[in-house]
Amino acid sequence: MDHLxxxxxxxxxxxxxxxARLKKIxxxxxxxxxxxxxxxxARKAFFGRMPFPALHVDTGKKFPEMYRFRDHYGKEWDLxxxxxxxxxxxxxxxxxxxxxxxxxxxxxxxxMALGKxxxxxxIAGIRRDEEATRAKERVFSPRxxxxxxxxxxxxxxxxxxxxxxxxxxxxxxxHPILHWTEADIWAYTKRENIPIIPLYLAKDGKRYRSLGDQxxxxxxxSTASTIDEILIELEQTKVPERAGRALDHETEDAFERLxxxxxx
Amino acid sequence: MNMLVTxxxxxxxxxxxxxxxxxxxxxxxxxGKSTLVGRLLHETGSLPEGKLEMLKAxxxxxxxxxxxxxxxxxxQTERDQGITIDTTQIRFRTNSRDIxxxxxxxxxxxxxxxxxxxxxxxxxxxxxxALEGVRDQTRRHGYLLHLLGVKQVAIVVNKMxxxxxxxxxxKAISDEISAHLNGLGVTPTAVIPISAxxxxxxxxxxxxxxxxxxxxxxxxLDGLEPARPLEALALRLPVQAIYKFDDRRxxxxxxESGSLIAGDEIVIMPAGKIAKIKTVESWPVxxxxxxxxxxxxxxxxxxxxxFIERGDIIAHANAAPRETRRLRxxxxxxxxxPLNKGDQLLVRCGPKESRATVVAxxxxxxxxxxxxxxxxxxxxxxxxxxxxxxxxxxxxxxxTENPRTGRLVIEVSGRIAxxxxxxxxxxxxxxxxxxxxxxxxxxxxxERSARYRHNGAVVWLTGLPASGKSTLAxxxxxxxxxxxxxxxxxxxxxxxxxxxxxLGFSAADRSExxxxxxxxxxxxxxxxxxxxxxxxxxxxxxxxxxxxxxxTAFREIHVATPAEVCEERDPKGHYKKARAGALxxxxxxxxxxEAPQAAxxxxxxxxxxxxxxxxxxxxxLKTSGVLFDELVDLAANI
Numbered sequence: 051m052d053h054l055x056x057x058x059x060x061x062x063x064x065x066x067x068x069x070a071r072l073k074k075i076x077x078x079x080x081x082x083x084x085x086x087x088x089x090x091x092a093r094k095a096f097f098g099r100m101p102f103p104a105l106h107v108d109t110g111k112k113f114p115e116m117y118r119f120r121d122h123y124g125k126e127w128d129l130x131x132x133x134x135x136x137x138x139x140x141x142x143x144x145x146x147x148x149x150x151x152x153x154x155x156x157x158x159x160x161x162m163a164l165g166k167x168x169x170x171x172x173i174a175g176i177r178r179d180e181e182a183t184r185a186k187e188r189v190f191s192p193r194x195x196x197x198x199x200x201x202x203x204x205x206x207x208x209x210x211x212x213x214x215x216x217x218x219x220x221x222x223x224x225h226p227i228l229h230w231t232e233a234d235i236w237a238y239t240k241r242e243n244i245p246i247i248p249l250y251l252a253k254d255g256k257r258y259r260s261l262g263d264q265x266x267x268x269x270x271x272s273t274a275s276t277i278d279e280i281l282i283e284l285e286q287t288k289v290p291e292r293a294g295r296a297l298d299h300e301t302e303d304a305f306e307r308l309x310x311x312x313x314x
Numbered sequence: 315m316n317m318l319v320t321x322x323x324x325x326x327x328x329x330x331x332x333x334x335x336x337x338x339x340x341x342x343x344x345x346g347k348s349t350l351v352g353r354l355l356h357e358t359g360s361l362p363e364g365k366l367e368m369l370k371a372x373x374x375x376x377x378x379x380x381x382x383x384x385x386x387x388x389x390q391t392e393r394d395q396g397i398t399i400d401t402t403q404i405r406f407r408t409n410s411r412d413i414x415x416x417x418x419x420x421x422x423x424x425x426x427x428x429x430x431x432x433x434x435x436x437x438x439x440x441x442x443x444a445l446e447g448v449r450d451q452t453r454r455h456g457y458l459l460h461l462l463g464v465k466q467v468a469i470v471v472n473k474m475x476x477x478x479x480x481x482x483x484x485k486a487i488s489d490e491i492s493a494h495l496n497g498l499g500v501t502p503t504a505v506i507p508i509s510a511x512x513x514x515x516x517x518x519x520x521x522x523x524x525x526x527x528x529x530x531x532x533x534x535l536d537g538l539e540p541a542r543p544l545e546a547l548a549l550r551l552p553v554q555a556i557y558k559f560d561d562r563r564x565x566x567x568x569x570e571s572g573s574l575i576a577g578d579e580i581v582i583m584p585a586g587k588i589a590k591i592k593t594v595e596s597w598p599v600x601x602x603x604x605x606x607x608x609x610x611x612x613x614x615x616x617x618x619x620x621f622i623e624r625g626d627i628i629a630h631a632n633a634a635p636r637e638t639r640r641l642r643x644x645x646x647x648x649x650x651x652p653l654n655k656g657d658q659l660l661v662r663c664g665p666k667e668s669r670a671t672v673v674a675x676x677x678x679x680x681x682x683x684x685x686x687x688x689x690x691x692x693x694x695x696x697x698x699x700x701x702x703x704x705x706x707x708x709x710x711x712x713x714t715e716n717p718r719t720g721r722l723v724i725e726v727s728g729r730i731a732x733x734x735x736x737x738x739x740x741x742x743x744x745x746x747x748x749x750x751x752x753x754x755x756x757x758x759x760x761e762r763s764a765r766y767r768h769n770g771a772v773v774w775l776t777g778l779p780a781s782g783k784s785t786l787a788x789x790x791x792x793x794x795x796x797x798x799x800x801x802x803x804x805x806x807x808x809x810x811x812x813x814x815x816x817l818g819f820s821a822a823d824r825s826e827x828x829x830x831x832x833x834x835x836x837x838x839x840x841x842x843x844x845x846x847x848x849x850x851x852x853x854x855x856x857x858x859x860x861x862x863x864x865x866t867a868f869r870e871i872h873v874a875t876p877a878e879v880c881e882e883r884d885p886k887g888h889y890k891k892a893r894a895g896a897l898x899x900x901x902x903x904x905x906x907x908e909a910p911q912a913a914x915x916x917x918x919x920x921x922x923x924x925x926x927x928x929x930x931x932x933x934x935l936k937t938s939g940v941l942f943d944e945l946v947d948l949a950a951n952i
Contacts, residue, residue: 051609051610053334055609055610056609058611059568059609059610059611060611062568063554063568063611066554066555066566066567067554068610069555070554070555070624070665094596095566095611096557096559096596097557097559097562097564097595097597097600097613098559098597098598101559132896137444164831168912185404186534188430189705203763205426205729205730206426206429206430206648206730206733207430207463207730208429208430208432208433208434208723208730208733209433209721209723209733211662211723211730211733213728213729214728215728215729231405278533283769290364303651308931
């Protein structure tokens, strides 16, 4: 078993645990490289189908390429796709800095979707190497009734034994690719020939490393126009993956505040 | 060396193979773990661009000297309190391998986080402050590493600058910790004097520790070697789920040890059923040829239809795990409330869960002080050896024979509260599983349901004595039979006369009584019959067990006739006897009946005729998918 085989086997194990131990789960599909890998892994885990819905919490501000991708592969992969809207910006905590406030719409949209469907588990494609607070996540991460994350009281989780009994009305976040890195995602995307949105590949000296809303995501300087070139670039770069995400950099704790409140 | 390192090759575009090693850094709070991690990242050139500047700015804003630990202590609360709350994972490279560093908090309050981090590690670095020396938490962490199976530990004596780089001070600490670890059967791979803040001994041997001839921290991490792979052990495939998305019935799980290939003869434990692996299924290409080894998440199909459930363990017929209702484990306890003899728990062994009772507690120890406590309860953050009796048989191995299946966790109120290693398994009275070949029914479920026009079910009537359970059960039995169905009455009292005649009326015996009723009823339901159970079954917990056993076949009916009416009826004269003090352990007088909170149906027989009540039950069985008019594909309900 090589490194990618090991990552894959571990993720499949997590998917099957989530499906076995929770009643009503959904996978959060942001259309980006990580959640596309997740859908692929889910289909591996369940022998070709994903036996739960893909939930796209839509800010309405994604790139046109992303919407095209969603509409095309939602059908081709035979997903039970649920597109859920987010509330307008004035419904969101006004004390947050602008980009974070914009992103917090997604947290609210997520809460609305949770209330609507009564999911007790949400599968999310966060990775430990993305960002320091995500590094501290559990694989099965309990959320409070308001969707909030209590980082000071996370249950123990060891030997792949996960806590899967959320209190009534609360839910769990399940993180099947927490242990992957950005380079792992690309190497696996290439190996498995998983389709990607072309915005990740360099055009005119720029490419997106991370895709979010159009108004708060910026491309990085890059000449990597194939996945092989991306992998070489990642070997050499010291620019963090989320450098192009404005909300991470507004204040020292902007991202942490968002996550504690329920952001991904 | 014998580090539990899995040699893997991380993704690199040019295809180089570099082993990946997971290392946890543990030790007493403030002994410098986060600082060492920050320093290691810096020395190996692993810091992202701009990070150093950001850390300088963060430190300056707080009016503090430069602090490496801010790198990992990313959370605001952590920075404010100056402690690491949770485990973080960070990667860097040495000359020969990729290291995943797991930074675990040292604060006693967060021991559960340290264990969460350390349980994923192949090796460990235990850090000790040169000035403070070996502390409680140092010993506690040493003990827990041992308990988690992390055998190889590198010791780092930090803050040598605070003791003027004294070789004598270093030797004293080195001797003390080595003796402690040796006592646990752990041999330190190295003991290294360092100053994490200044960099002495981390990547380089500086003049200030010129007297030290051993490896630096980076060299120590660079020298880890792989251990015996899990594939060399016997096959263990714990079943996570059975999927029937199409015409295949796929048994899914992760191979914890050993390997398998289509054609293998296997045994399904604890039931001891024998089968052959027909195919190994996958996606997008299926079936898969070739041998599948430990670590793989697989799906297999079998050559015959057997009842298999989540938590069963698939093994090769000649090397099966032991099946038991009783085991001894060495555990660490993380819950606020101490663990006591007699406590009821939920034990998880892989995907298998079972209710369990603590039968005995031996050697309750605070690993920080290494003193045995007298009261024989295991306190928070303490360890101990316990004997557990299980309500369902499980298949397991002592951890010395299989580190993957020989471990368990304990849940209290849905949350992991402790965990540990299986020391020994008290094998049941059964014959060797190779001699047992359970015979499956010759009939398929859909053949039976086509005749009876219903699915199998367990209809469980609970309520006070004389509430009308048996009357209703008999009326229902008659009606279902008249309609061509196959109902079978399991009256609690009737079964006590035979099958359960060895049981009395203690709480434990009552639980066992209910468990056996549920097992028999479930067996009937799985063979297409409707088992009607009439039993007081006063304990909510026991009925929950029955529901767990019968699973989706379970329908609970609360015969909620008021207590006064029941006592007035008193057809068996029990209330009268109990009032006279001649009937001990009688449910009905007193408050020991725990009414259901979410029964499928509630019936008050003082307000309904028997016919009306039977109508209601019949209606409920129809709407909940037990009785049907049209034939349906039963495979979907298996």
